[in-house]
Amino acid sequence: MIRSRRRRTPIALLAVGVAAVVLSGCSTIGPLLDPDAPVRDDEGQIVEPNEQTDAFALQVGDCLDDAAATGEVTTVPTVPCSEPHDSEIFAAFELTQSAYPGEETTQGKADALCLPAFEEFVGEPYLESRFDFAYYYPTEESWASGDREVLCVIYDPAGPVTGSLRGVTD
Numbered sequence: 001m002i003r004s005r006r007r008r009t010p011i012a013l014l015a016v017g018v019a020a021v022v023l024s025g026c027s028t029i030g031p032l033l034d035p036d037a038p039v040r041d042d043e044g045q046i047v048e049p050n051e052q053t054d055a056f057a058l059q060v061g062d063c064l065d066d067a068a069a070t071g072e073v074t075t076v077p078t079v080p081c082s083e084p085h086d087s088e089i090f091a092a093f094e095l096t097q098s099a100y101p102g103e104e105t106t107q108g109k110a111d112a113l114c115l116p117a118f119e120e121f122v123g124e125p126y127l128e129s130r131f132d133f134a135y136y137y138p139t140e141e142s143w144a145s146g147d148r149e150v151l152c153v154i155y156d157p158a159g160p161v162t163g164s165l166r167g168v169t170d
Helices: 103-122 140-144
Strands: 002-005 015-017 050-054 075-079 087-094 132-137 149-155
Touching (some): 087 103
Antiparallel strands (some): 132 149
16 A cells, blocks of 8 residues: 655645555454554554554554655554554545556545545544645555555644544644
């Protein structure tokens, strides 16, 4: 999957690759089977920082320290949302095409899916918000392995935040 940041003026996309598929809640058993799996509580929230969370273990509600991510990534630093973090996954979507549609088309679809989800999550229109969004989307290689997921992430261009950004309109 590739991570793209959306910029208001001008709209520019910076690709940072990731292959990500949401896994169902693994609680604390996941790290025993996979050292790159996040440690989660019974509600599925990350409870311990992890510098190398497997991108396939990311899910809606996870908070990431991903501002420095560049190139294709297979792991992403995660932290509990109660700690300072760069972004938060606010939505996930499955793309339905059978063949890889190409990077430009995939980015366009991710943009079209994340924008209305952003407004629903934050509680105000995107253009009125101080927050921005980015997304992770499949690479051609991860697509061939079955990855179809777009993960939408919200972030504050001014820097790290603490807590969830759900409903934060100030």
